[in-house]
């Protein structure tokens with residue numbers, strides 16, 4: 161997979177080069193390009209924003225600068241065509257299903273806005289040439305799209321072959337089966353008077369699997385009943401309901 165990010169704060173994306181993601185990039189599992197939007201300005205002030213039509217607070221990012229940047233990064237007529245992701249508080253919610261869907265894409269381009277956002281004509285124009293998704297990572301508002309892009313890139317990249325040390329991790333983590341993950345424990349057996357649940361030290365793999373499933377169901381019921389309601393029919397078996 162190739163991932164490109166366009167931003168006025170390239171250093172915000174430095175964490176992509178760290179840890180597992182950084183190793184995946186070094187091993188060419190993922191190709192990452194970070195591009196400074198100001199490279200496509202032509203004025204002495206390298207302006208990327210201007211006052212909003214219709215008035216109101218803040219500034220809007222200029223269509224001409226973004227248009228040139230997207231033409232340069234995404235190409236104007238070439239295959240493969242990237243999927244353009246625009247982080248915005250007004251976007252559809254990003255979730256694990258979206259991460260899984262995007263992990264099958266050959267090329268993602270993230271357009272990170274700042275200020276009040278990017279002139280809508282940039283998104284509308286791009287949509288004539290490539291798939292575009294306006295996406296939010298949650299019901300809160302950040303200062304720009306960079307942190308949202310980091311979140312989404314990590315959620316997608318960890319699903320790619322060779323990125324996680326143990327591929328089973330991605331299959332067994334929260335949301336992979338529609339439920340929240342249950343609690344996890346490691347040595348020592350007793351820590352500050354808190355003991356590891358006996359079943360996890362029993363060696364009885366069936367009992368351990370049952371306990372973990374019950375913990376995941378209970379945690380999901382308490383913290384995210386909406387996820388339980390959204391489970392496909394038949395997901396919960398008789399043992400789950402007991």
Ligand SMILES: COc1ccc2nc(C(=O)O)sc2c1
Pocket residue numbers: 247248249272273274275276277278295296297298299300301302303304305306308
């Ligand atoms: C102007 O660019 C922004 C501003 C806030 C913001 N908040 C997001 C979110 O997903 O919460 S994405 C995003 C992009």
